[in-house]
Amino acid sequence: MAELKTQYAGLELENPLIVSAGPWSRDTSTISKALESGASAVVTASIVSEPSPTHCPRLFYKEYSLSNIRLYSELTLEDWKKTIGETRNNGGTIIASIMGESPSELAYLAESVESFGANAIEIGAAAPFGEGLEIKCSDPEFVFNYTEAVTTAVKIPVAVKLSATVTNPVACARAAERGGASGISGIDSVRAFAGIDIETATPYLPSLGGLSGSSVRPVSMAIISMISEAVGIPVCGIGGISRFSHAVEYFMLGAQSVQIGSSILTNGYSNIGIILEELTAWLDNHNYRSIQELKGIVSKRISPFQDLRSDPLAAEFKTDCHKSDCMHCRNACTYDAISFTEGKINLNRNMCSGCGMCINVCPEKLISMSWYQKG
Numbered sequence: 251m252a253e254l255k256t257q258y259a260g261l262e263l264e265n266p267l268i269v270s271a272g273p274w275s276r277d278t279s280t281i282s283k284a285l286e287s288g289a290s291a292v293v294t295a296s297i298v299s300e301p302s303p304t305h306c307p308r309l310f311y312k313e314y315s316l317s318n319i320r321l322y323s324e325l326t327l328e329d330w331k332k333t334i335g336e337t338r339n340n341g342g343t344i345i346a347s348i349m350g351e352s353p354s355e356l357a358y359l360a361e362s363v364e365s366f367g368a369n370a371i372e373i374g375a376a377a378p379f380g381e382g383l384e385i386k387c388s389d390p391e392f393v394f395n396y397t398e399a400v401t402t403a404v405k406i407p408v409a410v411k412l413s414a415t416v417t418n419p420v421a422c423a424r425a426a427e428r429g430g431a432s433g434i435s436g437i438d439s440v441r442a443f444a445g446i447d448i449e450t451a452t453p454y455l456p457s458l459g460g461l462s463g464s465s466v467r468p469v470s471m472a473i474i475s476m477i478s479e480a481v482g483i484p485v486c487g488i489g490g491i492s493r494f495s496h497a498v499e500y501f502m503l504g505a506q507s508v509q510i511g512s513s514i515l516t517n518g519y520s521n522i523g524i525i526l527e528e529l530t531a532w533l534d535n536h537n538y539r540s541i542q543e544l545k546g547i548v549s550k551r552i553s554p555f556q557d558l559r560s561d562p563l564a565a566e567f568k569t570d571c572h573k574s575d576c577m578h579c580r581n582a583c584t585y586d587a588i589s590f591t592e593g594k595i596n597l598n599r600n601m602c603s604g605c606g607m608c609i610n611v612c613p614e615k616l617i618s619m620s621w622y623q624k625g
């Protein structure tokens with residue numbers, strides 16, 4: 251059977267699935283459920299010096315995307331002392347997430363959670379609420395300072411979680427590594443607006459908030475792809491993971507572990523066990539002996555824009571299509587290379603610019619593409 255052991259935040263983990271910071275890891279009961287689901291570790295909801303009240307409603311879910319206006323943990327430091335103590339006593343691996351405005355505040359929180367028994371710390375570098383912290387956390391110097399303040403204050407390992415709205419993730423990840431971090435994760439939810447019920451002119455949520463779930467996965471994969479090439483410490487992918495194949499994508503981009511959040515709300519904690527089983531079966535079926543064998547194997551196939559191949563590519567139909575009631579390919583082709591004439595779909599190869607759109611929209615997968623030589 252494939253080896254699932256991996257590392258994140260200076261910890262040796264039994265498997266690469268970690269539960270991320272959020273309401274699904276907000277207290278003893280939720281953290282216990284997360285650990286029982288098969289996750290190798292749980293990141294607590296972010297612990298802050300002054301917990302804020304929760305707002306109602308604070309979650310809105312539509313079309314695989316979750317919007318939230320939930321701010322950090324509502325528990326006090328004293329509550330977390332009990333929660334971390336109880337969950338550690340049950341054998342769980344707990345990564346305490348901390349958020350603060352200044353290096354000294356973070357150092358204080360870090361010392362506190364270390365004394366409560368946390369195995370490691372994850373510093374939340376900006377959440378999508380309020381701009382102050384976000385602007386500070388886009389400054390690599392600030393990231394270095396707060397990481398160093400925490401790594402020098404505690405003996406347990408420290409990771410840094412990046413936000414998608416950090417303007418220079420590579421510089422920030424390197425700054426965290428220089429500051430002594432043992433891991434980088436990303437991303438937090440992305441600043442967004444949930445939308446409007448236009449019949450009543452009512453916003454679905456009464457404030458700007460954070461977007462998570464499937465729709466943020468491509469955003470996160472871009473950041474993971476960039477930072478995993480730039481740092482030598484383990485990288486953990488977060489964002490939109492609800493199936494084993496999503497985790498595999500992150501591993502192929504260079505992550506060594508992943509965190510799962512929003513999909514717990516839509517699929518339950520038990521989905522983590524399913525992801526783990528399917529991941530193991532997939533690795534075995536594809537003769538991968540470990541997660542490490544997947545690490546970054548696709549990164550080398552992602553080129554800088556200027557190095558992209560310039561040979562022409564053209565679409566071709568694998569077989570005739572007579573579906574006059576579909577037309578997705580014809581609508582998708584803004585180059586007018588596809589037409590419906592004489593009872594079937596026709597392709598004018600000379601007009602095809604090789605954009606690749608038609609193959610994505612064909613529900614029957616009848617179209618492929620091939621390179622050809624110029625001239």
Ligand SMILES: Cc1cc2nc3c(=O)[nH]c(=O)nc-3n(C[C@H](O)[C@H](O)[C@H](O)COP(=O)(O)O)c2cc1C
Nearest residue numbers: 270271272296318322437438462463489490511512
């Ligand atoms: C309701 C909610 C609350 C969250 N609270 C926290 C938090 O306290 N600390 C933190 O670092 N991230 C928090 N997150 C971000 C998640 O940990 C995760 O980074 C993000 O949702 C993307 O992953 P996902 O698509 O699997 O949810 C929260 C996300 C949601 C949806």
Ligand code: SF4
Nearest residue numbers: 583602603605606608
């Ligand atoms: S690849 Fe683009 S240009 Fe060519 S037929 Fe398809 S949609 Fe049209």
Ligand code: SF4
Nearest residue numbers: 571576577578579612
């Ligand atoms: S999208 Fe596919 S199924 Fe639909 S008309 Fe075009 S070739 Fe036929």
